Amino acid sequence: MTTFPSTDSMNETVTDRATLLPCDCLLVAVSVTDDESHLVAATTIAKGTHLFKLNGVETTTPTRFSVQLTHTSHLAPAPDATEAEIVARYGWRFMNHSCDPTTMIQNREVIAIRDMQPGDAVTFDYNTTEYDMAEPFDCGCGTDACIGLVRGARHLTAEQRTRLGVRLAEYLR
Numbered sequence: 001m002t003t004f005p006s007t008d009s010m011n012e013t014v015t016d017r018a019t020l021l022p023c024d025c026l027l028v029a030v031s032v033t034d035d036e037s038h039l040v041a042a043t044t045i046a047k048g049t050h051l052f053k054l055n056g057v058e059t060t061t062p063t064r065f066s067v068q069l070t071h072t073s074h075l076a077p078a079p080d081a082t083e084a085e086i087v088a089r090y091g092w093r094f095m096n097h098s099c100d101p102t103t104m105i106q107n108r109e110v111i112a113i114r115d116m117q118p119g120d121a122v123t124f125d126y127n128t129t130e131y132d133m134a135e136p137f138d139c140g141c142g143t144d145a146c147i148g149l150v151r152g153a154r155h156l157t158a159e160q161r162t163r164l165g166v167r168l169a170e171y172l173r
Helices: 083-089 158-167
Strands: 003-007 013-022 028-032 037-041 050-053 057-059 074-076 103-106 109-112
Touching (some): 013 083
Antiparallel strands (some): 013 028, 050 109, 057 074, 103 109
């Protein structure tokens, strides 16, 4: 397995080492440390690059690890998938939230919205796909754009929705 200095949600290099687990998409990998697992760039990725397409099982029930696709549909890893299959086929499951993300999701496509270097966290703003989070949480991204409590688009002000622009899924506009 390849190792490199891991990064936190603000893309700062930290001192511990992470193990990279390969995904079906060669542009990304799951970085595993003692504390967490998250998706990172495995190579240099240019802004505008389509990293991969979300795949999985459609369900009407949101979960902590699902991504909302429409008003009534969510995507989740296959319930019978092994850990190895989740990493390889459903690496998107390890995408963390950031209020200042590196990617956006449009029509199941994960698209880079800024250049990324190897080890940079592959993140998206959960408020751009989720109407009402199954498990709201306090954001820890630490960016100037931090919203604080992440609960879903339903809980955003009109101004906050406007700031999200094209990153906000059509079904949430």
